[in-house]
Amino acid sequence: MLNLYPEIKPYARHELAVEAPHVLYVDESGSPDGLPVLFIHGGPGSGCDRLSRRFFDPNLYRIVTFDQRGCGRSTPYASLENNSTWHLVEDIERLREHLGIEQWVLFGGSWGSTLALAYAQRHPERVRAMILRGIFLCRPVDLHWFYQDGASRLFPDFWQDYLHPIAEEERGNLIQAYYRRLTGPDELAQMSAARAWSCWEGRTVTLRPNPDVLEKFSEHALAIARIECHYFVNDAFLEPDQLLRDMPRIAHIPAVIVHGRYDMVCPLDNAWALHHAWPGSELQIIRDAGHAASEPGICDALVRATDQIARQLLDLPQEAE
Template sequence: MHTFFPEIKPYQRHIIAVEPPHELYVDESGNPDGIPVLFVHGGPGAGCGKFDRRFFDPQIYRIVLFDQRGAGRSRPHAELQTNSTQKLVEDIEFIRKTLGIDKWVLFGGSWGSTLSLVYAQTYPERVLGLILRGIFLCRPVDLLWFYQEGASRLFPDYWEDFIQPIPEEERHDMMNAYYRHLTGDNQIQQMTAAKAWSLWEGRTATLRPNQEVVESFTEPHRALSLARIEAHYFVNNAFLEENQILRDAHKLADIPGVIVHGRYDVICPLDNAYLLHKAWPGSELNIIREAGHASREAGIVDALIRATNDMAKDLGERPDQLA
């Protein structure tokens, strides 16, 4: 089994101003002359974490991490103004140009897979390859499954805690009810809602209970941006047209890709990955038998690191792709 590469520190950090009021945190680590790879975090709103640069061999990859608008170390924190999928796609392209990168690999999980796919469909000529985990197509059916009815039947005890902050008369539309609480003027109500929203996600992210994952989701700074930005995106159908990612899958035809998905992923059920794989002939689908959604589960880590190693080898055999 492959495990995380040793911890490394960035060799360069940037604050990149994009559309006001947003400033993005970006850092680079690994080999400055290596294969450029962009880590695209989940949520939206989760920000990058301490394990995220450890999926890549630092001798081979130039590893770029960034916190999306309102997330992590980007400013202002949890900001919803001018925060949409299309804005994030343009932010990624602006980062590429700012760092002087011609083409790069995109590595994204959950919402990070969504954003990576939309970027690749918008700028296919800039993508060397895609490594994606926990595919999230962001269709209305996917949002209703996790935030209204579906996952609630698998975790009725956790669901009871999730609905608790919402008055009974508002529970017929949990996403909009949470959005109202998360964007209201009452800061105590806002934080209570943020913690409950994030706790629901953290508890259901792994096949086996994992307190460390739960704690990372419910840490107050992260919980607020995660809950506010996710609710903002999801009440707007992630700012995507209906079935947009599968509809535009043909634009990925010349891009090699690896899909890693847990068999028992409750947040983003396996049909997301299966349908994408069928619509994208150049993709390889790895279903991880004993895993849920989280990137830190052993089988997921193993498959993702195998994928980064294999892609580096493949790109090394096709140096024209890197020119």
């Protein structure tokens, strides 16, 4: 089992003003002359942290992390204004230009995989390789599974807590019902809904209970719940099956796909469909894992993948197993 790389501090920090009112928080770490890689966090709504930098060999990679609009240390916090998939795609392109990077590797998990695919399909000439985890295609069936009916049958105890803020007569469309509360004027109702939404996700994201993961979801509850619900009530601002439809645009890009077999947030059929639309990709199904990047089997596979991609692109000798 590989460990994450040692904790490192950024060598540069930026505040990048994009479309008003948003200012993005950006870190660079690792080697300034290394292979550029962009870490794209999940949610939408979470943010980057110290662990985000540790999937990459700091001697080989120039590691770029950023908090998406309304997330983490970007401002204004939890803002939905001018906040959509395509705003974020153009933020990534503006960030690339700001940092003077010609091409980079994309590393994204869950919603980060969605955004990575959307960016790559819009700007394929800027992407050298992709490492994706916990694939989330954001299809209506995927949203229905986790937020309306499907995962609810596997976690009926946790589901009751998710249902609690929503009146019985509104439960026919839970995403819409949550959206009304998360964007309404009642701050107490907003926070109650945010905690319930985020707790549902935090409790189901790992195969085995992990209080540290649940704590992170609780810490960012308002941004995660508001921004996720905003995106999902709008079908992630994607056309039906758009990400699979547009795969021919990036079929030539090398990719490693890592997915837990027991992923209850984004079931394995997401990764299976993507892999079959991407014949050159490598799919690794982790047999004893759920959704989170922190799970040992997934973490190990991701570190191996970043090492593999760096050695391929930098023409370094492959390490023996």
